[in-house]
Amino acid sequence: MRIADFAFRHPGLDRAEPMRTHPAELDAAWADARLLVLNEQGEACCYSASEIYYPATRVSLRRPESATLLGFDAGQATFALPLDALAHAPHEAIGIRAAAVQWPEMDAAIFAQAKAILHWQAQSKFCGRCGGLLDLKTAGYSAVCGGCGLASYPQTQPATIMCVSDGKHLLLGRQAAWPEKRWSLLAGFVEPGETPEQTAVREVWEESGVRVARVRYVASQPWPMPMALMVGFDAYAPMQAIHISDELQDARWFSRDELNALVAADELTLPDALSISRYLIMRWLHADSGTAEFWHTRA
Numbered sequence: 001m002r003i004a005d006f007a008f009r010h011p012g013l014d015r016a017e018p019m020r021t022h023p024a025e026l027d028a029a030w031a032d033a034r035l036l037v038l039n040e041q042g043e044a045c046c047y048s049a050s051e052i053y054y055p056a057t058r059v060s061l062r063r064p065e066s067a068t069l070l071g072f073d074a075g076q077a078t079f080a081l082p083l084d085a086l087a088h089a090p091h092e093a094i095g096i097r098a099a100a101v102q103w104p105e106m107d108a109a110i111f112a113q114a115k116a117i118l119h120w121q122a123q124s125k126f127c128g129r130c131g132g133l134l135d136l137k138t139a140g141y142s143a144v145c146g147g148c149g150l151a152s153y154p155q156t157q158p159a160t161i162m163c164v165s166d167g168k169h170l171l172l173g174r175q176a177a178w179p180e181k182r183w184s185l186l187a188g189f190v191e192p193g194e195t196p197e198q199t200a201v202r203e204v205w206e207e208s209g210v211r212v213a214r215v216r217y218v219a220s221q222p223w224p225m226p227m228a229l230m231v232g233f234d235a236y237a238p239m240q241a242i243h244i245s246d247e248l249q250d251a252r253w254f255s256r257d258e259l260n261a262l263v264a265a266d267e268l269t270l271p272d273a274l275s276i277s278r279y280l281i282m283r284w285l286h287a288d289s290g291t292a293e294f295w296h297t298r299a
């Protein structure tokens with residue numbers, strides 16, 4: 001097995017935040033812009049067999065209010081639009097997990113951006129304070145109440161995912177709802193007033209009864225299903241007894257040899273390709289992140 005990269009880490013477009021408050025420039029950019037169109041399920045609707053993006057002027061000669069500016073690349077603007085704003089029937093719809101594997105990295109990153117923000121917009125129809133109708137502003141990046149004027153902004157939900165090891169063994173768990181044989185790293189959402197490092201320690205303790213001694217940030221991944229940000233950590237914990245919570249069906253320590261053998265025999269499956277969980281596991285299997293020396297010399 002080799003260490004695969006993970007999806008949505010490409011920097012994507014220049015998001016051009018100052019442009020969002022310049023409608024005349026956005027109107028001008030529309031003339032040669034392209035559109036990423038998403039349906040209600042959050043799937044990307046491709047323009048044709050060979051083109052992901054719709055030419056903007058094929059959809060509308062003027063920039064619709066509902067168009068969200070995703071950003072610019074080489075001077076060309078990309079906007080996102082919900083399918084229900086279109087008359088054109090899409091060629092085919094593709095989900096984000098499939099796109100993460102099949103599309104060029106930059107296009108997959110643009111899809112992740114569009115999916116998260118259109119999800120937020122779909123959830124932001126009414127004011128949380130007075131119940132009034134919200135209007136999208138700033139090219140899709142804010143929603144302002146017509147009644148009381150309260151503004152709201154896109155939300156991201158940070159979650160942590162932990163590669164817990166004593167150097168020689170890796171802690172994996174599985175949930176009852178997962179596909180048979182699937183095991184993965186423990187993970188959980190950051191709570192208010194908490195740092196991701198604190199979440200990492202707390203979630204491992206709550207889910208497995210394992211006390212983590214140290215954590216160190218590795219990498220993060222936008223996970224727009226629908227709007228999470230996965231923050232990945234290496235965590236050092238001496239091998240100790242496991243006491244699983246109701247969230248897990250099982251949790252165990254695996255040695256590298258054991259895990260490699262189970263995967264080779266198809267008795268255990270790892271998380272999806274291009275997820276950060278798989279990346280962290282593969283990185284550990286290649287030994288360089290979880291050895292005792294690593295923690296003593298570099299942490």
Ligand SMILES: [Zn+2]
Binds near residue numbers: 145
């Ligand atoms: Zn209001």
